[in-house]
Amino acid sequence: MERGSSKHAPRVDDQMEQEVSGLVQGPGTGGSRVDEFRVPEPAGEDQPEATTVVGGESRSGTPQGMTSEDVEARSQLGRFITMTALPGDRAALLANARENEAPADLLAELERLPEGTRYQTVSEVWAALGHKNETTRW
Template identity: 50%
Template sequence: MERGNTKHGPVLDEQMKSETRGTIQGTVGGRAEEWKMPEPAGEDQPEVTVAPGGAYGRGVPAGVGSPKGEAFSRFGTYIGLSALPGDRAALEQSARVLEAPDDVMRRLALLPEGTVYENVAQVWDASEGSTA
């Protein structure tokens, strides 16, 4: 049994459905009024550029989707924010809790003892080349 609106007829229901289709389906460019379109960045906005060495500092690979960028992202998922700032022991403990794979644990085990790392980028930079 189809439940329709009892206050309108089928023709008016179809017309109302087509009027709201863009809002319900969220079509690309579905904004009806020009004044609702977002403005482009102004002249006073800085251009975003990525240095060849990385996006956030030395050793951090640029570009999500690149092999090094994906490796960095995967590595960072196994280091909890509560472990930072921290030394090798704190980072290894955090990685164990987050069930890091062996390659991440090997990379952390090769970090120098006694060095405190402020962020994942510093850990990545210090462990670069340690293990793949």
């Protein structure tokens, strides 16, 4: 049995490294997509760009019983009330929102919450502020 080296010569190693550097290092290095077949085709004249997002009421993915604006506002509430504040009462929610640098309008809404009530989820807080959550589908 003959045992030979499985290593390449340094010149071959360098050449192989250059061939895959764009794939390994990603698009930020300028070395990717060097081959023509790797360049994505542009959208057609009558086709929207892939990054286009439909906004407003026609946007899909909103839960039943909520508008896309409701979803966005509840999401904002969830960004400033973290899971460490839940379950929590009005004081804990306000402290957490202030710690997370919530905007003044959101803090004013949280000030309206009744004292002495503990909230388990952001959805419960949202409902206590007088907004609708999604309806359950059976």
